[in-house]
Amino acid sequence: MTSAHSLLTGSTPLKLEYFNIEGVAEPVRLALSVASIPFDDVRIPFDQWPSKKPSTKHGVLPEMTLPGGEIITDSMAMLRLVGEADEEGKLYPSDVAKRVKIEQVLGLVGDLTRAWSPSLYLSMRPGRFGYPADWSGEEKDKVVKAVREAFMSEDFPRFMGYFEELVKENGDGFLTGEDLTIADLSAFQQVRFILP
Ligand SMILES: N[C@@H](CCC(=O)N[C@@H](CS)C(=O)NCC(=O)O)C(=O)O
Structure with missing residues (x-):
């Protein structure tokens, strides 16, 4: 079975793309920091969004690109995944x-x-x-x-x-x-x- 931690870590860094605001990506950024998972915090300037939008999966950000290449959409899915990857088991306990x-x-x-x-x-x-x-x-x-x-x-x-x-x-x-x-x-x- 694949663990959440192994999905989020690897030789290519995890990438989290969002706008240069806190918004719905911020809890994910905070959770990654708390869980000590390195990530590339990519912030798309608003003026670049119209040209970037069509290349996103669902026409919105955030998007997370896993080290294995898979793209994860939806900030709540990301938040649960990162919580699950917390090796101390505190952010999203299995109990x-x-x-x-x-x-x-x-x-x-x-x-x-x-x-x-x-x-x-x-x-x-x-x-x-x-x-x-x-x-x-x-x-x-x-x-x-x-x-x-x-x-x-x-x-x-x-x-x-x-x-x-x-x-x-x-x-x-x-x-x-x-x-x-x-x-x-x-x-x-x-x-x-x-x-x-
Ligand atoms: N449920 C999604 C919502 C994503 C969403 O609506 N993103 C907004 C920013 S918060 C967006 O990309 N807006 C740009 C647009 O709709 O063109 C999530 O939480 O990830």
Whole structure:
């Protein structure tokens, strides 16, 4: 059976390609660093993206190229893979009781991301929400502000309350126990994204 560690290490360094921002690749970068797995941190400038996009598997980044040449897509798949490769067995422990706690937090972070998403994308891509693609002006500013205020006054404190409870439940350590896991890295990055 192939181990996660052997998939991620080899004579050719692992390559992680993303934009020059933290975004969804940052928990993967952090996990690689915590697990001491060397990687080539390739950051694609935004102006090169239109020409690079068609050569990517699913038209998005991040993409991870394994030393063996295989391309891995999706940051959550990468995060679990790197967690699995942690030789100390802490980032994504094989114990099912620990894993199910981690999976619940990853799901909760996914819910937070979905709740926050309109606050970001309504302004960037109004066409997705039924407004004209070139929507601008006072009306847009008013609607975007109202959406962001609603998120910050209702959803954000609710999710932060859930995270606080989890940390307390786990004896003031991390979100799922006494060790740092991929759940902590994922939650940390999402909260940083919302509150830069
Ligand atoms: N579920 C994917 C989402 C990937 C994704 O949407 N990437 C965005 C940046 S966060 C992207 O490449 N956007 C450029 C585009 O859509 O052209 C993941 O987490 O890897």
